[in-house]
Amino acid sequence: MARSLRIAQVAPPFERVPPRAYGGTERIVHGLVNELDRRGHEVTTFASGDSAVPGRHIATVDEGLRLKGYAGDSLPYMQLTLHEVLARATEFDIIHSHLEWASLLLARVSPVPVVTTFHGRLDLPWADALFRDPPTGLVAISENQASTHPDVPWAAVVHNGLRLTETPFGTNRTEALCFVGRVVPEKGIVEAIDIALKAGRPLKIAAKAGPTTIERDYFENVFQPALEKAGSLVEYLGELDQGERDRLFAESYATLMPGSWPEPFGLVLIESLACGTPVIARRIGALPEILRDGIDGFFGDDETAMAFKVDRVGDLDRRAIRESVLERFSVERMTDRYEAVYGAQLEARHNARAGRPVVRVIGAEEASESGPSSARPDRQGALSGR
Amino acid sequence: MARSLRIAQVAPPFERVPPRAYGGTERIVHGLVNELDRRGHEVTTFASGDSAVPGRHIATVDEGLRLKGYAGDSLPYMQLTLHEVLARATEFDIIHSHLEWASLLLARVSPVPVVTTFHGRLDLPWADALFRDPPTGLVAISENQASTHPDVPWAAVVHNGLRLTETPFGTNRTEALCFVGRVVPEKGIVEAIDIALKAGRPLKIAAKAGPTTIERDYFENVFQPALEKAGSLVEYLGELDQGERDRLFAESYATLMPGSWPEPFGLVLIESLACGTPVIARRIGALPEILRDGIDGFFGDDETAMAFKVDRVGDLDRRAIRESVLERFSVERMTDRYEAVYGAQLEARHNARAGRPVVRVIGAEEASESGPSSARPDRQGALSGR
Numbered sequence: 001m002a003r004s005l006r007i008a009q010v011a012p013p014f015e016r017v018p019p020r021a022y023g024g025t026e027r028i029v030h031g032l033v034n035e036l037d038r039r040g041h042e043v044t045t046f047a048s049g050d051s052a053v054p055g056r057h058i059a060t061v062d063e064g065l066r067l068k069g070y071a072g073d074s075l076p077y078m079q080l081t082l083h084e085v086l087a088r089a090t091e092f093d094i095i096h097s098h099l100e101w102a103s104l105l106l107a108r109v110s111p112v113p114v115v116t117t118f119h120g121r122l123d124l125p126w127a128d129a130l131f132r133d134p135p136t137g138l139v140a141i142s143e144n145q146a147s148t149h150p151d152v153p154w155a156a157v158v159h160n161g162l163r164l165t166e167t168p169f170g171t172n173r174t175e176a177l178c179f180v181g182r183v184v185p186e187k188g189i190v191e192a193i194d195i196a197l198k199a200g201r202p203l204k205i206a207a208k209a210g211p212t213t214i215e216r217d218y219f220e221n222v223f224q225p226a227l228e229k230a231g232s233l234v235e236y237l238g239e240l241d242q243g244e245r246d247r248l249f250a251e252s253y254a255t256l257m258p259g260s261w262p263e264p265f266g267l268v269l270i271e272s273l274a275c276g277t278p279v280i281a282r283r284i285g286a287l288p289e290i291l292r293d294g295i296d297g298f299f300g301d302d303e304t305a306m307a308f309k310v311d312r313v314g315d316l317d318r319r320a321i322r323e324s325v326l327e328r329f330s331v332e333r334m335t336d337r338y339e340a341v342y343g344a345q346l347e348a349r350h351n352a353r354a355g356r357p358v359v360r361v362i363g364a365e366e367a368s369e370s371g372p373s374s375a376r377p378d379r380q381g382a383l384s385g386r
Numbered sequence: 387m388a389r390s391l392r393i394a395q396v397a398p399p400f401e402r403v404p405p406r407a408y409g410g411t412e413r414i415v416h417g418l419v420n421e422l423d424r425r426g427h428e429v430t431t432f433a434s435g436d437s438a439v440p441g442r443h444i445a446t447v448d449e450g451l452r453l454k455g456y457a458g459d460s461l462p463y464m465q466l467t468l469h470e471v472l473a474r475a476t477e478f479d480i481i482h483s484h485l486e487w488a489s490l491l492l493a494r495v496s497p498v499p500v501v502t503t504f505h506g507r508l509d510l511p512w513a514d515a516l517f518r519d520p521p522t523g524l525v526a527i528s529e530n531q532a533s534t535h536p537d538v539p540w541a542a543v544v545h546n547g548l549r550l551t552e553t554p555f556g557t558n559r560t561e562a563l564c565f566v567g568r569v570v571p572e573k574g575i576v577e578a579i580d581i582a583l584k585a586g587r588p589l590k591i592a593a594k595a596g597p598t599t600i601e602r603d604y605f606e607n608v609f610q611p612a613l614e615k616a617g618s619l620v621e622y623l624g625e626l627d628q629g630e631r632d633r634l635f636a637e638s639y640a641t642l643m644p645g646s647w648p649e650p651f652g653l654v655l656i657e658s659l660a661c662g663t664p665v666i667a668r669r670i671g672a673l674p675e676i677l678r679d680g681i682d683g684f685f686g687d688d689e690t691a692m693a694f695k696v697d698r699v700g701d702l703d704r705r706a707i708r709e710s711v712l713e714r715f716s717v718e719r720m721t722d723r724y725e726a727v728y729g730a731q732l733e734a735r736h737n738a739r740a741g742r743p744v745v746r747v748i749g750a751e752e753a754s755e756s757g758p759s760s761a762r763p764d765r766q767g768a769l770s771g772r
Contacts, residue, residue: 061515075461076487076512083516086494101462108472109495126462129447130469213599 005342008095009033010046010085010106013077016064017051021239022182022208024267025098025119028160028334032096035335044092046085060084071212078102086110094342101126107135113345115139115338117158121262121285123148137345139338142286145264156341159289160265161334164274164326168250170318176202177310178252178277180245180268181259183209183219188258188282190226191303193234195256195280198307202233203256206240206248249275254297254313257281258306266290273297273325276318280306290329296321391728394481395419396432396471396492399463402450403437407625408568408594410653411484411505414546414720418482421721430478432471446470457598464488472496480728487512493521499731501525501724503544507648507671509534523731525724528672531650542727545675546651547720550660550712554636556704562588563696564638564663566631566654567645569595569605574644574668576612577689579620581642581666584693588619589642592626592634635661640683640699643667644692652676659683659711662704666692676715682707 009032015023018030029045030053037043037054045051049059050067060081070077078099085095089110096115097103103116115137122145131152140146140157177196181187189207196203205227209219227236240248249255255272256279257263263285270290272279278297281287293299295316300306327333395418401409404416415431416439423429423440431437435445436453446467456463464485471481475496482501483489489502501523508531517538526532526543563582567573575593582589591613595605613622626634635641641658642665643649649671656676658665664683667673679685681702686692713719 073460075459075464076510076516078461079487079491080512080515082491083494083518086491087519101465105465105468105472105491108469124462126466129466130462132469133473213603217599 004040004042005093005346006042006044006091007036007342008044008046008085008088008092009036010081010095010097010099010103011048011051012074012099013048013061013081014064014066014070014074015048016067017045017047017053018242019064020067021241021245024160024265027162027242027267028117028119029098031161031163031331032335032338034163035331036339039335039339044088046081058084058088066211069211071210082106094345096338096342101130104130104135107137113137113349115155115341115345117141118145119264121145121148121264123262136348137341139341141265142289144262144286144289148262155344156337158334158337158341159329160267160270161329161331162267162270162274163331164270164329167246167271167274167322169276169322170250172251173253174202174251175253176204176251177254177256178248178272179203179205179207179256180240180248180272181207181257183207183223184215185218185222186259186261188256188260189223191258191260192256193226193230194303195258195307195310196234197230198303199310201253201310202235203230204235204237204248204252206237206245208239246271246275249277252277254310255279256306257287258303260284263287270325270329273321274329276322278313278316278318278321280309280313282306292324296324390426390428391479391732392428392430392477393422393728394430394432394471394474394478395422396467396481396483396485396489397434397437398460398485399434399447399467400450400452400456400460401434402453403431403433403439404628405450406453407627407631410546410651413548413653414503414505415484417547417549417717418721418724420549421717422725425721425725430474432467444470444474452597455597457596468492480731482724482728487516490516490521493523499523499735501541501727501731503527504531505650507531507534507650509648522734523727525727527651528675530648530672530675534648541730542723544720544723544727545715546653546656547715547717548653548656548660549717550656550715553632553657553660553708555662555708556636558637559639560588560637561639562590562637563640563642564634564658565589565591565593565642566626566634566658567593567643569593569609570601571604571608572645572647574642574646575609577644577646578642579612579616580689581644581693581696582620583616584689585696587639587696588621589616590621590623590634590638592623592631594625632657632661635663638663640696641665642692643673644689646670649673656711656715659707660715662708664699664702664704664707666695666699668692678710682710 009029011017011029015026017026019026033043033045033053043055045053046058046060048061048064050063089112092112094113097106098117100120107114117139131149134152137155140154141160143157146154146157179192249272255277260282265286269279273296280298283299291297298309300309395415397403397415401412403412405412419429419431419439429441431439432444432446434447434450436449475498478498480499483492484503486506493500503525517535520538523541526540527546529543532540532543565578569575635658641663646668651672655665659682666684669685677683684695686695
């Protein structure tokens, strides 16, 4: 993109940008801000005050709220972020919001075009009502996520990208499996323990334990008993930072993702693959768009099926796994796509002002390479215009 | 007010209007809608679909979310309410929002003037930041509530009003005390049991048990053990509807309000007084603006002090208590005040458009009658302009 834009990137106030440990949205925002800045755009990031970003930084709260232990209602601090953005909206050519449902209101009332990326699941009870008469500029992070709302005029599907070239590869490989995620039922942490026991391999667990009552209850009454029962084969490492997590992936025989919820993307998947470490997962959410079954790892429908696939991991080409994911899910590729979305939004606004009809923006670019086992091919085709 | 206005009343989506049982905000909205409609205004109420209001009704959700058991994040459904209002904003002369913190964003982006009533506590961690550069039209429901933010240019302090003329009086009076509220620590439900035991009188408890994990935990591990320990003197009635609650007040010797949090108003207080039933309370929040110490009941600083006052209740004039509160806290009086706020907001907008300076709206009208024991007289004076 030749023209330099004044771009606002709006992160939620819950984790710093970049996050110290867990925080997918904030990691993506960080990569995007850095790459846009490197390309010569004038980037302003709305994020917690302890964030570290190039360009201009507007602090929406002093520090990331979750690190402070805040587990209350999201509304007031999201409102506060909206206030800060709206107070300065006219300083930007385009606003890119990562505020989930609060983005929709921002898009409606902002005087400048808003691009909205949804990072979370969209199949929630309030979704249909909030998507009624949707604004333009809505971006999904996977075909699967977009497919939950086929009537929404998605501006694009933009797969997440990370700076993965520095990830470790081929060092200190062990026979152990690993699980990286959060101590919540939907991520399948207890199922991972079961798979390791069935496969007869050690398991190392790096997982964030949340502060809410429900999370603590699950930790104490479900996760800890399962851990104790498993004995010395399974080790809980607590929450790791990004470097430690990458080393864990690189040292592991395979990564387990037995979660059973519609994962909208799955950053753990591309992080593991970037280290050349195959992934054994349930066929859920966006994972079939990313993981090539039989090449990058294996899908299995329950603990028994996934344990069965563990020993077949030895046949996979770890170097080819790494090279493919570095090419398919780079920050550069993601940023190319977002620049195209920004450009299309600005052109649509320009045309609308000039009385020309609003053009629909771009479709999805990345082809799903999950082969014949890909879920809902018709819907994906319809969505991406292929 | 001579001129008929097109008024939007915006209720939160959590309880129906009027509420079936607990729901202070919704009770106030219901009274206000009815009285504005009776006075010839064209009223549109944004509220859950199971609401029953005169005039036009826009359903923001199918039914009140709490009745459905929703205990999740408030953000998406509040956003949805904002969307519904903004989509129709230009149909109104004035929008009166009861959405707490979400009102501030509505006020910033609405094309027509917004009056905002805060019904909850304002001394919360995000409050200073959200009140930075505040919009006009902000209304507090007590001097005490307003005093937590002396720099906010409050348009008015409007005490709540209820239709209290039909409340029962003088029938089936018993020797028992009562507690009406919610099963949460800040309402002092366990302290009420202690006071009853100390005073040697029966206690009847009508209280809503909430669905969240924290609320259930408190119910099971704190309230229920205290109830069992108290024995037959204390009876838990569950949640009562309005008629049953009024009968309970009317039959009670006195009502206990030993809560220890900054109660922004205290509807239970005026409901009890309307039945002629004195109240024994901690001197908290707005209660000193409503309860005349030694006339309507007594303040006490701990359980021992409140138990000590129980026997002095016999000296109070129950008929005078009832007559005073009916006069001071009527729906008509509240509606008079809100009509004045609407008028002032419209005039300010008109003047601003005509290039005239914006005038500050009205101050508080109701005098605190709590006498020399009134809390923070200086601050109240400063706020109300007295």
